[in-house]
Amino acid sequence: MRYALQVQYVGKNYAGSQIQFENGVEISETIQGELEKALRTLICGDTANNKRPVKTYFSGRTDKGVNAYGQVVHFDTDKQFVASKFLYSLNEILPDDISVSDLKLTDESFHAQKSARRRHYRYVFINRKMHNAFDGDLMRVKFDVDIERMQNSLNYLLGEHDFSSFKNSGTLNPSKICFIELAKVQKVDDKVVIDIVGNRFLYNMVRTIVGTLLEIEGHNLFPEHMKNVLEAKDRTKAGQTVSPYGLTLVKVDY
Numbered sequence: 001m002r003y004a005l006q007v008q009y010v011g012k013n014y015a016g017s018q019i020q021f022e023n024g025v026e027i028s029e030t031i032q033g034e035l036e037k038a039l040r041t042l043i044c045g046d047t048a049n050n051k052r053p054v055k056t057y058f059s060g061r062t063d064k065g066v067n068a069y070g071q072v073v074h075f076d077t078d079k080q081f082v083a084s085k086f087l088y089s090l091n092e093i094l095p096d097d098i099s100v101s102d103l104k105l106t107d108e109s110f111h112a113q114k115s116a117r118r119r120h121y122r123y124v125f126i127n128r129k130m131h132n133a134f135d136g137d138l139m140r141v142k143f144d145v146d147i148e149r150m151q152n153s154l155n156y157l158l159g160e161h162d163f164s165s166f167k168n169s170g171t172l173n174p175s176k177i178c179f180i181e182l183a184k185v186q187k188v189d190d191k192v193v194i195d196i197v198g199n200r201f202l203y204n205m206v207r208t209i210v211g212t213l214l215e216i217e218g219h220n221l222f223p224e225h226m227k228n229v230l231e232a233k234d235r236t237k238a239g240q241t242v243s244p245y246g247l248t249l250v251k252v253d254y
Contacts, residue, residue: 001076001077001078001079001080001105001108002074002075002076002105002106002107002108002110003074003075003076003077003081003103003104003105003106004072004073004074004102004103004104004106004110004112005035005072005073005074005075005100005102005103006070006071006072006100006101006102007031007035007068007071007072007073007098007099007100007101008067008068008069008070008071008098008099008100008101009031009067009068009071009097009098009099010067010097010098011031011062011063011064011065011066011067011068011244012065012097012137012245013029013097014028014029014030014031014034014064015027015028015029015030015064016030016031016061016062016063016064016066017030017031017032017058017060017061017062017063017066017068017071018030018031018032018058018061019032019033019036031062031068031071031098032056032058034094034095034098035056035073035094035098036054036055036056038090038093038094039054039056039075039090040053040054041093042086042089042090042093043077043079054075054077055075055076056073056074056075057073057074057075057111057112057113058071058072058073058112058113059071059072059073059112059113059116059119059249059252060113060116060119060201060249060252061203062249063204063244064244065137065243065244065245065247066244066247066248066249067247067248067249068248068249069248069249069250069251070120070249070250070251070252071249071252072112072116072252072254073112074106074110074111074112076108081103083102083103083104086103087100087101087102087103110254112252115254116252116253116254117199117253117254118181118197118198118199118252118253119197119198119199119200119201119249119251119252119253120182120195120196120197120249120250120251120252120253121195121196121197121201121206121247121248121249121250122193122194122195122196122247122248122250123193123194123196123206123207123210123242123246123247123248124138124191124192124193124194124246124248125138125139125140125141125191125192125210125242125246126138126139126140126141126190126191126192127140127141127144127145127187127190127191127192128140128142128190129142136245137243137245137246138191138245138246139242139243139245139246141192141214143217143218145192145214145217146217147185147186147187147192149216149217149223150185150192150194150213150216150217150223151184151185152223153212153213153216153223153225153226154183154184154185154194154196154209154213154226155183155223156223156224156226156227156230157180157183157196157209157226157230158180158181158182158183159179159180160177160178160179161177161178161180161230162176162177162233163176163177163178163202163205163230164176164233164234164235165208165229165230165232165233165234165235165237165238166202166204166205166208166209166212166229166230166235166238167202167203167204167205167208167235168202168203168204168208168235168241169203169235176202176233178198178199178200178201178202178205179198179199179200180196180197180198181197181198181199182195182196182197183195183196183197184196185213194210194213195250196209204241206247207241207242207243207244207247208235208238208239208240208241208242209238210239210242211238211239211240211241211242212225212226212229212238212239213226213239214239214240214242215238215239215240216239
């Protein structure tokens with residue numbers, strides 16, 4: 001049987017979502033590692049089995065420091081569960097910064113990554129000169145940003161494009177084509193909220209888009225600069241890859 005989980009996590013204490021190995025040995029703490037360990041404990045009653053009999057598949061990889069509210073994960077098992085009891089027990093085992101909110105029995109053709117049709121990411125930063133004790137890990141931009149100009153810049157990303165300019169070298173998938181159906185920015189008090197929805201995203205793509213937006217605003221460039229960067233298909237033309245803190249995988253649609 002195949003089950004799908006909806007998973008939330010705060011990424012600051014983890015080396016990313018996916019398990020990483022060095023010379024065959026698992027290194028660093030990851031979301032996948034903690035989730036599989038908890039599932040193994042609950043399903044198999046085994047916390048020491050290095051063969052990882054419960055294998056999970058994520059809708060997408062998130063980097064160190066990136067959060068998720070709607071990460072989707074699937075796994076296979078020969079056992080049947082009552083969702084409410086299973087979720088309660090699993091949440092009791094998981095670390096405080098990882099939780100699960102939904103469990104569904106799916107068709108075996110379902111794949112958390114390959115079946116996904118769109119993904120929604122949100123980036124939040126503080127736009128204020130002065131530090132506040134409650135800013136947490138969010139990036140703070142001291143210069144004033146113009147939301148209307150930022151929206152005009154984002155509009156150039158809508159549709160299907162080659163996003164090579166916003167891709168860092170760690171992208172494993174050779175395809176650079178993505179379709180962006182929504183790119184929206186708004187200001188809520190002193191927080192700037194950027195929502196981007198697309199069929200797929202390249203490695204560090206959202207964080208590099210935000211960095212390019214801030215380069216445009218910080219240097220008072222025309223919004224058309226975003227179009228020029230996009231069409232260049234050259235990573236050196238884009239802005240910096242900003243901090244992962246403030247980036248959240250909000251939702252995955254199937």
